[in-house]
Amino acid sequence: MLNRERRESIRKRREQNKRDRQLISDLVEMRKKLGIEQVEIAQKMSVSQSTISRFESGQINPTQQTIRRYARIVGVSIEYRLVPDVEIRHVVQNVAVYQEIPYPQYGDTDFTVHYSDKVQA
Incomplete structure (x- = not known):
């Protein structure tokens, strides 16, 4: 698995x-x-x-x-958007350290998730 x-x-x-x-x-x-x-x-x-x-x-x-x-x-700016990624959340919960920050009150679908994909030896 x-x-x-x-x-x-x-x-x-x-x-x-x-x-x-x-x-x-x-x-x-x-x-x-x-x-x-x-x-x-x-x-x-x-x-x-x-x-x-x-x-x-x-x-x-x-x-x-x-x-x-x-x-x-070259005259442009780069914008970032954070969106939920259920697949990442699942992998992170099973493989690495995972910490979720409470959902902010603004926006219905965007939120920030802090995680580490490092697996402890």
Whole structure:
């Protein structure tokens, strides 16, 4: 049973990685449509052009701050939305430490869940 849950957790992580890569791909597409060169982005971010190239090609794993800075330079902002994920809650309860914060009074479906996916040895 744990193996199935672990495989599902790995699948979810891969899906999230795919969405992360898509976000960067969309940002690169916007940069190109606006006619902004990598060197311009690099100068504004105070990094080398090769760092931007590696960022865009997925050779490095950028921080959220780096992605937000890049997005601002191409004229967009990134919004986050927390939504219930019953599958994650189930896996976390069975595999890791789980702590739920009481539902806030605002919004009917959005809430925050803090959890750790680290399994104690």
